[in-house]
Each structure stands twice: as C-alpha cells, then as structure tokens.
Amino acid sequence: MKEKIREIIDKAREKGRSFLLEMEAEEIFKLYQIPVPETMLIEKEEHLISSGEKLGFPLVMKIVSPQVIHKTDVGGVKVGIKNKEELVSAYKTMVEEVQEKVAGAEIKGVLLQKMAPPGGREVVLGGLKDPTFGPVVMFGLGGIWVEVLKDVSFRVAPINEIEAREMVNDIKGKKILEGVRGEKPVDFVALCKTIANFSRMVYDFPEFKEVDANPVFLYPEAILCVDARIILE
Numbered sequence: 001m002k003e004k005i006r007e008i009i010d011k012a013r014e015k016g017r018s019f020l021l022e023m024e025a026e027e028i029f030k031l032y033q034i035p036v037p038e039t040m041l042i043e044k045e046e047h048l049i050s051s052g053e054k055l056g057f058p059l060v061m062k063i064v065s066p067q068v069i070h071k072t073d074v075g076g077v078k079v080g081i082k083n084k085e086e087l088v089s090a091y092k093t094m095v096e097e098v099q100e101k102v103a104g105a106e107i108k109g110v111l112l113q114k115m116a117p118p119g120g121r122e123v124v125l126g127g128l129k130d131p132t133f134g135p136v137v138m139f140g141l142g143g144i145w146v147e148v149l150k151d152v153s154f155r156v157a158p159i160n161e162i163e164a165r166e167m168v169n170d171i172k173g174k175k176i177l178e179g180v181r182g183e184k185p186v187d188f189v190a191l192c193k194t195i196a197n198f199s200r201m202v203y204d205f206p207e208f209k210e211v212d213a214n215p216v217f218l219y220p221e222a223i224l225c226v227d228a229r230i231i232l233e
C-alpha cells in the first residue's frame with residue numbers, strides 16, 4: 001500500500017506539482033479506509049454522458065487541472081447535476097470559466113462524483129506539521145461554523161479510536177453531532193475510526209506537508225469525505 005502511495009507522490013513531483021490532484025488524494029484516502037464518494041475521471045467529453053449514467057444522478061462535477069488547487073474559487077465545482085442535459089452544459093460552462101479565470105490552465109478533464117446525500121453534518125479533518133510536535137491531526141466542526149467558532153481540537157498523530165473519541169468530545173459543538181431536537185446522533189464509531197485512520201496516514205507520510213478533508217459529511221449510519229487535498233513538502 002505504501003509503495004502505491006509513494007508512486008502517486010513521485011509521479012506528481014516528476015510533473016512539477018507540489019500538491020496532489022483530488023483524485024490522487026482520494027485514492028490515498030481509500031487506501032487508508034477513509035470513505036470517499038464514488039468518482040470517475042472524464043478525460044474525453046464523449047465519455048461524459050455514459051460515465052454520468054453509470055454513476056447515477058445527482059452528480060457533482062469538479063475540474064481537474066494542475067494549476068487549480070481551490071476549485072470553487074474559479075468555477076471548478078458544480079453540485080446537484082440532475083440529468084444528462086445539465087451534465088453537458090455544466091461541462092461547457094466549467095471548462096470555459098476555468099480557462100477564463102486561470103490564464104493558461106491545462107484542463108486534464110473533470111471528475112464526476114456521486115452527490116453525497118443531503119442532511120449530513122459537516123466537519124473537517126486536517127493534518128499538519130507542528131515545529132515542536134511533528135505531525136498533528138485536527139478535527140472540527142465544518143461549514144459556516146468553522147470560521148466563526150474556531151471550534152477545533154488537535155492531537156499529536158497517530159491516535160487510536162479511543163483517543164479520537166476524546167478528541168471529538170473536546171469540541172464545544174459536540175451537541176450538534178449528538179443531535180438536537182430529536183435529530184439522530186452521527187455515526188461516532190465510523191467518525192472515530194476515520195479520524196484514527198487519517199492520523200495514521202498523516203504520520204506515515206512525512207512527504208505530506210498538509211492534508212485536508214473539507215468537508216466531511218456525517219450521517220447517523222455513515223461518513224463521507226467529499227473533498228481531499230494533499231500538499232507535498
């Protein structure tokens with residue numbers, strides 16, 4: 001497994017990239033049992049519809065370009081694509097908009113991703129390197145709350161599931177995950193497993209300068225990381 005990941009890293013570096021493409025990062029997440037949505041890379045427009053139908057609507061489309069690291073900022077993410085007509089028009093609009101906003105962007109294609117079910121509670125996971133402690137893992141509430149509340153907790157990686165549970169219990173907004181007004185609690189077992197796996201990945205690869213899973217959607221019986229970002233040293 002580690003060899004496979006090193007291959008992905010080496011390939012990116014050979015191409016002069018200091019970060020991994022989302023699909024490469026997702027591949028690595030999957031190898032660490034961090035759940036990601038079903039995804040297909042579309043390199044030719046003629047494969048768009050057949051791949052979309054294979055995955056099943058609703059879909060999300062994301063730009064794949066070595067020059068684009070923040071996709072949303074440049075029109076590189078389209079959520080809620082409901083049918084093939086929308087799929088075709090999203091593709092045209094996206095390619096045009098990205099090329100307009102990022103001068104000289106090479107478009108390698110687009111990712112089609114199954115849309116995560118609605119109603120997920122949003123959290124974020126992060127991995128970074130502390131000058132004193134080395135690799136650390138971060139967990140916090142996501143979405144609009146993360147910037148306002150700065151409700152996050154940190155641990156030195158790697159951690160196990162029990163330590164991950166303590167980490168989750170540390171945040172002030174824990175009630176949101178336990179459920180308010182009759183809402184069901186999120187799947188804490190899957191969440192803690194995922195945090196532990198994530199921390200192991202961060203620890204295992206000193207090549208990773210920064211890892212982000214933002215957002216991660218939590219459900220009563222599942223967890224799904226819909227965006228994976230890895231920055232290399």
Ligand SMILES: Nc1ncnc2c1ncn2[C@@H]1O[C@H](COP(=O)(O)OP(=O)(O)OP(=O)(O)O)[C@@H](O)[C@H]1O
Binds near residue numbers: 115
């Ligand atoms: N598979 C998906 N299912 C549902 N929603 C999604 C999915 N993928 C992305 N989104 C939504 O679209 C937003 C932007 O997608 P994504 O995080 O991949 O792009 P980004 O450019 O990295 O954005 P940011 O820089 O804001 O993190 C996400 O925050 C999420 O709300």
Ligand SMILES: [Mg+2]
Binds near residue numbers: 214215227
């Ligand atoms: Mg994101």
